Amino acid sequence: QVQLVESGGGVVQPGRSLRLSCAASGFTFSSYGMHWVRQAPGKGLEWVAVIWYDGSNKYYADSVKGRFTISRDNSKNTLYLQMNSLRAEDTAVYYCARDGGEDWNYGGWFDPWGQGTLVTVSS
Amino acid sequence: DIQMTQSPSSLSASVGDRVTITCRASQSISSYLNWYQQKPGKAPKLLIYAASSLQSGVPSRFSGSGSGTDFTLTISSLQPEDFATYYCQQSYSTRGGTFGQGTKLEIK
Numbered sequence: 001q002v003q004l005v006e007s008g009g010g011v012v013q014p015g016r017s018l019r020l021s022c023a024a025s026g027f028t029f030s031s032y033g034m035h036w037v038r039q040a041p042g043k044g045l046e047w048v049a050v051i052w053y054d055g056s057n058k059y060y061a062d063s064v065k066g067r068f069t070i071s072r073d074n075s076k077n078t079l080y081l082q083m084n085s086l087r088a089e090d091t092a093v094y095y096c097a098r099d100g101g102e103d104w105n106y107g108g109w110f111d112p113w114g115q116g117t118l119v120t121v122s123s
Numbered sequence: 124d125i126q127m128t129q130s131p132s133s134l135s136a137s138v139g140d141r142v143t144i145t146c147r148a149s150q151s152i153s154s155y156l157n158w159y160q161q162k163p164g165k166a167p168k169l170l171i172y173a174a175s176s177l178q179s180g181v182p183s184r185f186s187g188s189g190s191g192t193d194f195t196l197t198i199s200s201l202q203p204e205d206f207a208t209y210y211c212q213q214s215y216s217t218r219g220g221t222f223g224q225g226t227k228l229e230i231k
Binding site for chain 2: 020033035037044045046047049050059061062095100107108109110111112113114115116
């Protein structure tokens with residue numbers, strides 16, 4: 001079955017860096033765009049970044065642009081999120097999600113989602 | 124940027140009730156609107172995509188409608204497992220999508 005498993009979360013000081021990973025299985029990873037979405041404690045959902053199936057296009061929310069980098073390794077079926085210059089407001093559960101479009105097409109909806117990994121930015 | 128506004132923010136209802144949640148976009152987004160359900164401590168789950176297409180495996184009591192700027196999610200007969208928070212999300216832009224603020228559906 002389709003599965004997404006995030007890892008790499010933890011407690012980090014403001015200004016430091018962290019890299020999240022998302023291991024995909026059960027589908028042809030290289031055929032799908034992938035997203036990161038986050039949720040601050042007790043708050044709503046915020047889309048963070050998207051990467052095209054082949055890595056050719058990447059887009060970011062204004063709140064993370066210039067600090068976060070999305071990437072993928074299709075040979076390892078893994079999605080990444082490099083987070084630099086972290087701030088307290090980046091504290092959230094980070095979810096990876098597969099784009100809804102099939103066969104290299106962009107859909108723009110998210111299905112399925114991983115279980116999430118918690119990032120806490122605190123001194 | 125496209126802003127999404129849901130109403131109400133919270134809603135109390137009983138098992139068997141018909142419930143409607145509304146989502147409004149700040150500009151026309153055609154039918155590029157999706158709905159998710161989230162239960163506490165769990166990842167969101169896709170219910171409806173492209174405004175009215177029911178995701179595989181989702182019960183038929185869920186339905187979506189609308190186009191342009193105004194959209195609705197309807198649950199025809201509430202079941203105990205439907206009490207959760209619901210989010211709309213626009214996918215008009217290929218550069219990512221914004222969510223509504225969420226609607227918490229509680230048991231009356």
